Amino acid sequence: MSLSPRLDLRQAQSLVMTPQLQQAIKLLQMSNVDLSAFVEQELERNPLLERNERADFEAPPERAEMRPDADASVVVDRGAGEDADGPSPLDQDYNTDRDDAGAGDMTAPPGGEESLGLGMGSWGGGGARDFGEDARSLEDTLSRPESLREHLGAQMAVDLADPVDRLIGTHLMGHLDPCGYLAVSVEEVAATLGAPPERVEAVLARMQALDPPGLFARSLRECLALQLADRNRLDPAMEALLDNLEMLGRRDLPGLMKVCGVDAEDLREMIAEIRALDPKPALRFEGEPVHTVVPDVLMRPNPEGGWLIELNSDTLPRVLINRRYLARVRPAASGDKAVRAFLGEQVQNANWLVKALDQRATTIIKVAAEIIRQQDAFLEHGVQHLRPLILRDVAGVIGMHESTVSRVTSNKYIATPRGLFELKYFFTQAINSSAGGEAHSAEAVRARIKALIDAEPPKGVLSDDRIVTILRGEGVDIARRTVAKYRESMRIPSSVQRRREKLEAAGR
Incomplete structure (x- = not known):
């Protein structure tokens, strides 16, 4: 056997994760809010992209028709007779051009072709053309x-006159x-600032006296005590009651009456006062604004049976390539x-x-x-x-x-006749049937447990x-x-705590 160098030509297949492929995967798992923000960045970065806001350029939304007795194939109606089984969208030739004369047409500025540039400012429609009118939007003038x-x-400027205390x-x-609790100890603050712990403790006591009461507490007990x-x-x-909040959580009323030295009527009034307090006093100020969940997919009953499913066009940013621009x-460049x-x-x-x-x-x-x-x-x-369902x-x-x-179902919501659900909601684990029949969904079993507890006297x-016995009698192992x-x-608390709460509510 001789050893000698030689050249071989071989063919091999491999998956190359190009930057565009990686970005396409990220786009797939983005929510509609994140996707809109990403498209906005691309519109600012790419001078050839233009938002498609005209009705005559609006493509019909993707749509699917589902019937319970249909086969496993999913037919996607894209408004032009195409189906989901055809070529991949990346292999098709789409008309992504914007080359019309009309409201979206661009005319050259007075300075000629050189003044066009590649920025978005030359596209027009940006607001006031002089300084004689207020070009701010309504959102810019709203108070917060x-x-x-x-x-x-504002309170500290009045109550703390010493600059060191401030x-x-x-x-x-x-x-x-975010709830208004102090996340560090007095010793840590003193070591960081190089101040005596006694002075930090004194300033903390004065800060705890500011409005709203309960701020700067280091525990739930201290927060309630300040209020x-x-x-x-x-x-x-009341201090004895605060020292035994775990007994209050267990609804151990006889034990609380003994610890606090009060009768049932006084204890009931004390508990009512505790419930009137705010355990998270800072949330009224800097709570995150509630964002309304906008569904990505809409569905409605089909008059012919089954369901009609389509994408929510309001959550689909549509862009075009302005070939005219x-x-x-291009000739100037x-x-x-x-x-x-x-x-x-x-x-x-x-194009990508x-x-x-x-x-x-x-x-x-x-x-x-x-x-x-x-x-x-x-x-x-x-x-x-x-039904039990997995990816x-x-x-x-x-x-x-x-x-x-998994990426498609992340942060995507569907509006159904039974409410708004995240797509991941429909994926649940399976629980075997005690009778050897079809398995049960974990979410369905959880709902059945809640229904049993809500109906108990x-x-x-x-x-x-007892719940296990009832469920096994219904075929749930x-x-x-x-x-x-x-x-x-x-x-849901334990049966002992639920019994105490229900008896107390019945005795009121």
Whole structure:
């Protein structure tokens, strides 16, 4: 056997994660809010992209028609006779140009072609053309509520005259958590600022006296005590109650009466005072604004049977490539190699974005349609009929990878006749049937446990063992620890605590 160098030609296939492919995967798992923000950035960065806001350019939304008795295939109606089984959206030729004369047409500015530039400012429609009128939007003129820092700062400027005390107070303010509790100890603040712990403690006491009462507490007990002291209701009996909040959580009323030295009527009044306090006093100031969840997918009953599913066009940013603008700037850039390279890159990026958005929309509707097909019984009859479903069940039918289905169902919502649900809601674990029949969905079993507990009488509270017996009689093979886990996940107390609460409510 001889050894000698030689050249071989071989063919091999490999998946190359190009930057565009990585970005397409990120687009797939973005929520509609994140996607809109990403498209806004691309519109600012790419001078060849233009938002499609005209009705005559609005493409019909992707749509799917599902019938319970249909086969496993998902037909996606894209408004032009195409279906989901055709070529991949990235392989199709879409008309992404904007080359019309009309409201969206651009005319050259008085300075000529050189003044066009590549920025968005030359596209017009940007606001006031002189300084004689207010070009601010309505949102810029609206007032905003006072923040907690502003509220405390105004009080601190009056109550703390010493600059050192103000510095300590400002440092303490910076360590408030969102609920208004102090997240550091006095010793840590003293070590950081190089101040005596006694002085930090004194400033903390003065900060705790600011409005609203309960701020700068280091525990729930201290937060409630500060509010009771502000109301002049912190007597020895109330302090004993605050020292035994865990007994109050267990509804151990006889034990609390013994510890506090009061009768049942006084204890009932003390508990009512505790319930009137605010355990999170800072949330009224700097709570995050509530964002309305906008569904990505809409569905409605089909008059011919089944369901009609379509994407919400309000959450789909649509962009076009303005070929007219490209034709105007390309001749001026013919002599500059760097500018030509820049324009070529921007054209490529614009084409990719348009096709990636279309592929994202098609993939979402395919996954949503298959989920609805498999969970048709839930939509018809309620949560008790929710089927066990895993990612593999959907991915195998539509011919996609499980990771793709997982990304599609993340942060995506669907509006159904039974309410607004995240797509991941429909994926639940399976619980075996005690009779050997079809498995039960974990979510359906959880809903059944809650229904049993809500219907129990005060003198007939169901224990976990009793719930297991009832469920096994209904064909659900479930263990006691599983019932306890589901009950705790729904924040339902134990049978002992529920019995106390129900008897107390019945005796009022």
